[in-house]
Every structure is written in C-alpha cells, then in structure tokens.
Amino acid sequence: MFDQQRALVAQACRVAAARALVDGILGHVSLRVDDEHLLIRCRSDSDNGLAFTRPSDIRLITFDGNEGAPGELDGYRVPNELPIHTETLLADPGHRAVAHLHPPATVAASLAGIDIRPIYGAYDIPGAWLARGGVPVYERAVLIRNSRLAKDMVAAMRGRPVVILRGHGITSAASTVEQTVLQAISLNELARMSLRVNAAGGVLRDIDEADWDDLPDLGSGFNVDAAWRHEVARLGD
Numbered sequence: 001m002f003d004q005q006r007a008l009v010a011q012a013c014r015v016a017a018a019r020a021l022v023d024g025i026l027g028h029v030s031l032r033v034d035d036e037h038l039l040i041r042c043r044s045d046s047d048n049g050l051a052f053t054r055p056s057d058i059r060l061i062t063f064d065g066n067e068g069a070p071g072e073l074d075g076y077r078v079p080n081e082l083p084i085h086t087e088t089l090l091a092d093p094g095h096r097a098v099a100h101l102h103p104p105a106t107v108a109a110s111l112a113g114i115d116i117r118p119i120y121g122a123y124d125i126p127g128a129w130l131a132r133g134g135v136p137v138y139e140r141a142v143l144i145r146n147s148r149l150a151k152d153m154v155a156a157m158r159g160r161p162v163v164i165l166r167g168h169g170i171t172s173a174a175s176t177v178e179q180t181v182l183q184a185i186s187l188n189e190l191a192r193m194s195l196r197v198n199a200a201g202g203v204l205r206d207i208d209e210a211d212w213d214d215l216p217d218l219g220s221g222f223n224v225d226a227a228w229r230h231e232v233a234r235l236g237d
C-alpha cells in the first residue's frame with residue numbers, strides 16, 4: 001500500500017541529506033494520504049541516517065501517532081517531533097507534505113542574527129520570492145514533542161511555507177513532497193549566500209523594488225518538475 005508515495009518520501013529524505021539540509025540521523029519528511037493518515041520517515045535499529053533512507057523506513061501512521069495499518073510500526077519508532085508534522089498539516093488543508101530538517105547554514109544564519117531577505121533575484125527566482133514574502137522565525141530552541149509547542153510553531157509560521165526554528169532547524173510545508181524539499185533548498189541557499197556576503201564584509205540589502213517586475217514567478221508547476229529531476233539525477237539512484 002502506498003508504495004509509490006513511500007518511495008517518493010524516501011527519495012525526498014535522500015535529496016535533503018545530499019543538499020546538506022540534514023547531517024546524520026535527525027530530520028524527517030511526511031506526506032498526508034487522507035484525513036486520518038500520513039506517511040512519515042520513522043527510525044529502526046538498522047537505520048543508517050537520512051542519506052540512506054529506504055522506502056521501507058516510511059511508515060503509515062495515524063495523526064495521533066499510532067500505526068495506520070497492522071504491522072506498520074513493527075520495529076519502527078515514530079519521530080518524537082511528530083507534532084511538527086501533524087499540527088502543520090492540520091493548520092492548512094493545502095499542506096499535504098512537511099519536511100522538518102536541521103540545515104546547518106540556515107541555523108548558523110539565524111544564530112548570527114541574519115534575517116532572510118531577498119538579497120538576489122534571477123540567481124534563484126523561487127528563492128527570491130520566498131524571501132520577499134518573509135521567512136518567519138520561531139524563537140524557541142526546544143524539541144517540539146507535543147502539540148502545544150507545535151501549535152506555537154505553526155502560529156509563528158504566520159501562514160508562510162517555511163519557518164526557521166532558532167537554534168534548531170526549519171519546517172517547510174507545501175502541497176507536494178518535492179516542493180517542501182525544494183523550498184528548503186532555496187531557503188538554505190539564501191542563508192548560505194547571506195553568510196558568505198557577511199563573511200566577505202559585504203552589506204546585505206534587498207534587491208531594487210523595480211526588479212520584481214522582471215522576475216516572473218512562473219509558479220511551482222513550471223519549476224518543480226525540472227528541479228526535482230535534477231535533484232534525483234544528482235543522487236545517482
């Protein structure tokens with residue numbers, strides 16, 4: 001059941017690791033399959049980390065963390081931070097997929113007090129628009145292991161697709177698994193570039209307002225397929 005979706009979520013975990021959005025075993029991606037069930041990256045005793053996620057690591061569970069079908073949690077553990085996924089999914093019916101990741105560059109930029117701003121344009125148009133709309137920060141560095149904290153995080157998200165969790169990581173939500181990871185890649189690139197400009201002694205400033213007219217937001221449908229093909233090709237699997 002859900003073989004294709006499990007393979008996609010596993011692939012998304014591997015892409016996230018390949019793009020330095022996680023380092024090691026922490027982080028997870030989920031996909032809502034109906035009103036009561038989601039597929040999510042779980043852990044087992046043979047787990048080798050996000051970079052080596054197998055389709056079998058993606059398990060079907062209910063929104064309250066129980067197994068979604070007999071045997072789904074045999075030998076697997078649901079992430080402690082499951083409430084990040086369930087509360088983000090429940091907050092907006094348009095959210096079908098969630099990625100919770102610990103990207104070092106994004107965490108470093110937030111610890112350095114750098115706001116994510118549209119500092120470039122055509123270099124990465126989806127990233128520029130993501131920054132222009134605002135990237136909020138959830139100020140607490142806690143492990144988000146209950147729905148009270150997860151609701152706080154969702155409130156801090158203010159309806160935006162991504163939120164930075166200061167001293168922790170990010171949460172990215174979208175209508176597709178691919179988009180959650182692609183926008184996390186864009187966010188991390190904004191952070192990485194901001195850190196580089198800072199380190200070079202440069203000044204971070206927003207691009208000119210007049211430039212936005214010629215930075216067409218072609219919509220996720222245009223960009224996502226090609227960008228995802230590239231990410232999968234980079235994996236070499």
Ligand SMILES: [Zn+2]
Pocket residue numbers: 026027081100101102168169
């Ligand atoms: Zn976390």
